[in-house]
Amino acid sequence: MNGAAQSALAPGGAEAAAILSLFWPVTALLGAIWLAVLLVLALGLWRRPGAAPRRAGLAVGAATAGTVLVVIGLTLASYLVTRPLSAAAEAPLVVQVQGRQWWWQVTYPAEGDAPGFTTANELRLPLGRPVRLELAAADVIHSFWVPNLAGKQDMIPGRDNALLLTPRQAGIFRAQCAEFCGMQHARMALPVVVQPAAEFARWRAGQAAPAAAEALAVAGRQVFESRQCSACHTVRGSEAAGSTGPDLTHLASRETLGAGLLPMTRGALAAWTADPQTLKPGNNMPLVPLTADELQALTEFLALLR
Amino acid sequence: MRAQPRDTGREEAALEASLAAVWSSRPGLLGWLTTVDHKAIGRRYIVTAFLFLALGGVLALLMRWQLAQPEGRLLGPDRYNQVFTMHGTTMMFLFAVPVMEAMGVYLVPLMVGTRNIAFPRLNAFSYWVYLFGGALLWIAFLLDMAPDVGWFAYVPLAGPQYGPGKRADIWAQMITFTEVSALAVAVGLVVTVFKQRAPGMSLDRIPLFVWAMLVTSFVVILAMPSIVLASTALILDRLVGTQFFNPAAGGDVLLWQHLFWFFGHPEVYIIFIPAVGMVSTILATFCRRPVFGYLAMVLALVGTGLLAFGLWVHHMFTTGLPRLGESFFTASSMAIAVPSGLQIFCWLATLWGARPRLTVPMLYVLAFLFTFVLGGMTGVMVASVPLDTQLHDSFFVVAHFHYVLVGGAVFPLLGAIHYWYPKLTGRLMEERLGRWAWGLVFGGFNLAFFPMHLLGLWGMPRRVYTYPPELPWGGLNLFSSLSAALLAAGFLLFFWNAWRSARHGEAAGPDPWGAGTLEWATSSPPPPWNFTRIPVVEGADPLRDSPDALKVAAGLRLDRRELLLTSVMAAEPEARESSPRDSVWPLLAAIATTAMLIWSIFTPWAVVWGAIPVAATLIFWFWPRGTPEDES
Numbered sequence: 001m002n003g004a005a006q007s008a009l010a011p012g013g014a015e016a017a018a019i020l021s022l023f024w025p026v027t028a029l030l031g032a033i034w035l036a037v038l039l040v041l042a043l044g045l046w047r048r049p050g051a052a053p054r055r056a057g058l059a060v061g062a063a064t065a066g067t068v069l070v071v072i073g074l075t076l077a078s079y080l081v082t083r084p085l086s087a088a089a090e091a092p093l094v095v096q097v098q099g100r101q102w103w104w105q106v107t108y109p110a111e112g113d114a115p116g117f118t119t120a121n122e123l124r125l126p127l128g129r130p131v132r133l134e135l136a137a138a139d140v141i142h143s144f145w146v147p148n149l150a151g152k153q154d155m156i157p158g159r160d161n162a163l164l165l166t167p168r169q170a171g172i173f174r175a176q177c178a179e180f181c182g183m184q185h186a187r188m189a190l191p192v193v194v195q196p197a198a199e200f201a202r203w204r205a206g207q208a209a210p211a212a213a214e215a216l217a218v219a220g221r222q223v224f225e226s227r228q229c230s231a232c233h234t235v236r237g238s239e240a241a242g243s244t245g246p247d248l249t250h251l252a253s254r255e256t257l258g259a260g261l262l263p264m265t266r267g268a269l270a271a272w273t274a275d276p277q278t279l280k281p282g283n284n285m286p287l288v289p290l291t292a293d294e295l296q297a298l299t300e301f302l303a304l305l306r
Numbered sequence: 307m308r309a310q311p312r313d314t315g316r317e318e319a320a321l322e323a324s325l326a327a328v329w330s331s332r333p334g335l336l337g338w339l340t341t342v343d344h345k346a347i348g349r350r351y352i353v354t355a356f357l358f359l360a361l362g363g364v365l366a367l368l369m370r371w372q373l374a375q376p377e378g379r380l381l382g383p384d385r386y387n388q389v390f391t392m393h394g395t396t397m398m399f400l401f402a403v404p405v406m407e408a409m410g411v412y413l414v415p416l417m418v419g420t421r422n423i424a425f426p427r428l429n430a431f432s433y434w435v436y437l438f439g440g441a442l443l444w445i446a447f448l449l450d451m452a453p454d455v456g457w458f459a460y461v462p463l464a465g466p467q468y469g470p471g472k473r474a475d476i477w478a479q480m481i482t483f484t485e486v487s488a489l490a491v492a493v494g495l496v497v498t499v500f501k502q503r504a505p506g507m508s509l510d511r512i513p514l515f516v517w518a519m520l521v522t523s524f525v526v527i528l529a530m531p532s533i534v535l536a537s538t539a540l541i542l543d544r545l546v547g548t549q550f551f552n553p554a555a556g557g558d559v560l561l562w563q564h565l566f567w568f569f570g571h572p573e574v575y576i577i578f579i580p581a582v583g584m585v586s587t588i589l590a591t592f593c594r595r596p597v598f599g600y601l602a603m604v605l606a607l608v609g610t611g612l613l614a615f616g617l618w619v620h621h622m623f624t625t626g627l628p629r630l631g632e633s634f635f636t637a638s639s640m641a642i643a644v645p646s647g648l649q650i651f652c653w654l655a656t657l658w659g660a661r662p663r664l665t666v667p668m669l670y671v672l673a674f675l676f677t678f679v680l681g682g683m684t685g686v687m688v689a690s691v692p693l694d695t696q697l698h699d700s701f702f703v704v705a706h707f708h709y710v711l712v713g714g715a716v717f718p719l720l721g722a723i724h725y726w727y728p729k730l731t732g733r734l735m736e737e738r739l740g741r742w743a744w745g746l747v748f749g750g751f752n753l754a755f756f757p758m759h760l761l762g763l764w765g766m767p768r769r770v771y772t773y774p775p776e777l778p779w780g781g782l783n784l785f786s787s788l789s790a791a792l793l794a795a796g797f798l799l800f801f802w803n804a805w806r807s808a809r810h811g812e813a814a815g816p817d818p819w820g821a822g823t824l825e826w827a828t829s830s831p832p833p834p835w836n837f838t839r840i841p842v843v844e845g846a847d848p849l850r851d852s853p854d855a856l857k858v859a860a861g862l863r864l865d866r867r868e869l870l871l872t873s874v875m876a877a878e879p880e881a882r883e884s885s886p887r888d889s890v891w892p893l894l895a896a897i898a899t900t901a902m903l904i905w906s907i908f909t910p911w912a913v914v915w916g917a918i919p920v921a922a923t924l925i926f927w928f929w930p931r932g933t934p935e936d937e938s
Binding site: 007022026034038040041056057064081140156159161174177260 | 467468676680772
């Protein structure tokens with residue numbers, strides 16, 4: 001992940017670019033006004049002593065009128081930039097993203113021939129196609145913010161919000177929850193992978209399929225199904241069908257583990273499974289006591305969920 | 307008294323002796339607990355508020371330490387969330403609002419030339435309630451029970467389902483304490499300004515600081531009911547299972563945000579408007595001319611106070627409200643730049659060629675102009691809906707509001723402390739220490755907070771206890787944390803100066819700055835009765851308009867505490883009114899109220915049984931003692 005993967009100043013989408021194109025002129029104008037005020041202040045302090053300025057009333061009036069004009073101009077400019085941001089695009093890709101303490105559930109509804117499926121903690125989008133993200137919250141308020149693509153939009157229990165965006169640049173961006181949502185608000189990130197349409201279609205087909213056969217064949221599957229794991233998690237193709245935790249059907253295909261906490265490696269899977277409370281204190285996954293053999297088998301199973 | 311040409315020294319002494327007999331508080335602890343002198347209450351209000359500033363500052367340093375590098379290990383998530391909640395709550399509810407009201411409590415009666423604030427017992431009650439509310443919050447913090455839901459306590463996170471334990475209840479009940487104390491002060495200040503001004507101080511002669519406190523008090527009176535409603539509904543949801551904010555039962559999550567910000571945004575102006583008054587007062591004194599455009603300044607103050615109620619939605623631009631409606635709030639939020647701009651232009655006109663003496667208070671005014679105007683500019687940016695969708699809840703906003711609150715209110719406040727310190731203590735604050743502290747505070751503040759604009763644009767959200775090393779935030783965070791140490795050093799120096807000057811400072815005399823307002827017409831510190839004779843005002847700048855002899859009014863009785871009531875518009879004498887004597891009942895009523903409020907965190911029955919001692923103390927407080935209230 002490069003350093004500009006989570007920056008409003010490095011737009012990779014149409015909406016973020018539109019906002020930035022308003023940001024710079026506004027910053028320049030307001031910066032100039034600030035400098036002008038300081039300049040007048042400095043001149044006023046340097047001036048030789050004398051009575052109050054003769055045309056002070058006129059100057060104050062003119063400056064106030066100028067303020068009114070700037071305010072009107074900036075209000076109109078914001079409105080003009082806002083309008084296309086909320087205009088409905090034709091045939092957008094619809095993705096439902098639900099914020100939860102402290103992870104993201106991502107659902108791709110069926111579209112044409114492509115079946116729908118639910119995944120978690122990773123959002124993939126095709127390059128160049130408008131996207132409509134339907135944002136919801138399962139527990140408390142969260143806020144979806146991927147600064148490289150668009151401004152943020154809150155996810156509020158009891159309300160349906162939507163965010164429109166069009167990715168213009170392939171790559172991995174980073175979204176992060178922007179509304180304080182409790183203990184692990186800081187550890188609630190989401191990789192957003194923008195890829196060419198064909199690659200996206202392949203990924204989509206893979207995700208819709210059940211878990212890999214080689215994973216379902218290993219001994220770790222029984223550990224997963226018989227211990228507490230299956231009470232909260234789903235692995236399609238196995239008996240695990242819990243719904244309070246992230247869907248793990250293709251866990252190992254994701255970029256990160258634990259909502260952006262760790263890069264997806266076998267070591268990370270083992271560490272997380274062994275002790276999630278040390279890595280992300282307060283998260284809703286309990287520590288499940290496992291023997292060394294069970295842990296190893298489970299890690300093998302999880303790493304095969306590609 | 308500066309000049310009393312009609313009184314001989316002997317008469318003066320006799321007069322003061324009889325005034326001392328009725329106005330002085332008892333010596334010792336009992337006197338300290340029972341006094342209703344607005345100066346004593348105001349002074350302890352100010353000291354307490356600065357104590358909370360120091361505590362909130364220590365929390366800020368803890369956060370800066372934690373964020374100085376990625377994956378910081380000083381604080382865990384649970385502690386950090388308590389710390390940032392405590393920082394915001396302490397700074398807003400226990401420092402900024404109370405300290406501004408405290409300055410009003412101390413100064414307004416002196417500036418309008420009366421002997422005590424209106425409803426002085428209510429004023430004393432207000433202080434005790436504030437003190438106990440602050441103590442509740444901080445004791446909870448020491449017991450690891452502090453609220454951890456942010457100073458804004460958004461539901462459902464603060465609701466019964468996701469905010470278990472008593473943490474959110476303690477926050478909500480602490481809000482009740484501050485509501486009660488703020489309302490009590492506001493009512494007293496409004497009545498003092500309307501009815502107790504010195505004869506001749508018509509509306510157009512009221513000092514700008516007094517105007518500012520009057521507008522602020524009205525904003526308090528109009529904004530507080532909204533938070534009363536919100537925090538009461540939250541407590542009811544948590545305590546007795548009402549469902550105001552539960553969408554599953556027909557409640558609404560956003561209702562909380564509307565109610566909170568309908569109070570929360572005016573709250574910012576409750577803090578800022580008094581600062582406008584302070585800046586105006588300091589400028590007028592050191593520029594040796596009245597502030598340019600008195601009428602424009604007053605209208606701008608009133609305009610700011612009105613507009614403050616029309617822009618709360620700009621805290622909610624990302625909640626998914628209709629876009630056109632949001633654009634209205636963009637317009638109203640930006641419109642506040644007009645009265646603010648007008649004030650700044652008037653100040654610039656005042657400064658133009660005035661060659662002010664660059665004393666420490668003036669330096670703080672210059673620091674205010676530099677910092678506040680920058681914060682105003684970023685305020686215009688976050689008022690724009692599209693820009694705000696990127697900036698909201700990021701470190702850019704942290705930078706923005708610290709620029710407007712520290713730059714716009716704390717800098718003027720520090721200037722005001724230096725400026726009025728001689729009135730409070732009789733001694734001047736040390737100038738050289740004051741300059742060093744100013745430099746550290748001004749420089750440290752800008753170095754610590756300016757980089758946060760960039761951090762926000764680089765995507766760093768607020769209220770995170772840590773961040774991963776692969777994001778490029780480490781360098782600026784470290785820089786900001788080191789600069790915060792400079793800022794802290796500046797505050798330490800300021801506190802040291804204030805502590806030391808109280809004993810070793812240069813004696814000030816009644817009017818060390820050659821100022822024009824009435825508080826400088828009496829000794830420093832003033833006697834318990836403020837003015838031996840009530841001054842009569844014949845211009846906007848009474849001490850400068852008549853430098854040799856201030857006219858005075860006579861005829862007040864000396865056998866009891868008595869004030870002169872004047873008419874609202876022209877301040878013509880109307881009546882003499884008795885002012886309440888010292889009483890222990892405000893303290894006892896505050897203790898009873900505190901017991902009821904804290905008890906009610908645990909059971910709703912506390913409201914029933916706890917109301918009995920409250921009622922009893924109030925009955926004793928108001929027991930009629932057969933003295934006529936006023937004589938026309």
